[in-house]
Amino acid sequence: GPKVLQIPSHQIIDMGQMVTLNCDPVSNHLYFYWYKQILGQQMEFLVNFYNGKVMEKSKLFKDQFSVERPDGSYFTLKIQPTALEDSAVYFCASSLPDNYAEQFFGPGTRLTVL
């Protein structure tokens, strides 16, 4: 079936550095999402993105976070600067714009901030 790819699978960085997580969504999908899962906790919505704009974001989506998808390339999540509490697995998802559409998830990027 359709697959969402995420690059890299693991990233270790020092606190205060910038990191960019990359997502290659399903080709005909128009909605894109990021979710965050801290180890042992439930997955939580961060942000969704459609037509070049953030449509909805949660309180977890701090000012240090930004998303973009320049020219139909990767959908990216940038954190600048990173903090210790940003350590988590970040899942990208994509979907068609229909109501209640199935979201297709990538395998996640495990981010460790030291």
Add this chain to the structure above:
Amino acid sequence: GDSVTQTEGQVALSEEDFLTIHCNYSASGYPALFWYVQYPGEGPQFLFRASRDKEKGSSRGFEATYDKGTTSFHLRKASVQESDSAVYYCALGDRSNYNVLYFGSGTKLTVEP
């Protein structure tokens, strides 16, 4: 705000046992309800959804019925297999919120042969 509660953190069964994983939700509007399954090293995969009261969703032998009265969407399977071992997430989808999904805490199912 909208939320989903899964009461079982872990469930251990033997093959051919009957499975129930409980899911209750709290929402201000009329959400859609989903079940997703996650295998090790992968992201969650859509299992099925239901978007109105009394609607039954099903896939791969799993099923759940949307019950607005009890605000529940319990997952059931009549006879589990070892290959069903995974983490199961109940989720609530808010149509007015651009399809944002609110996940439960997940239930880890282990099926012994």
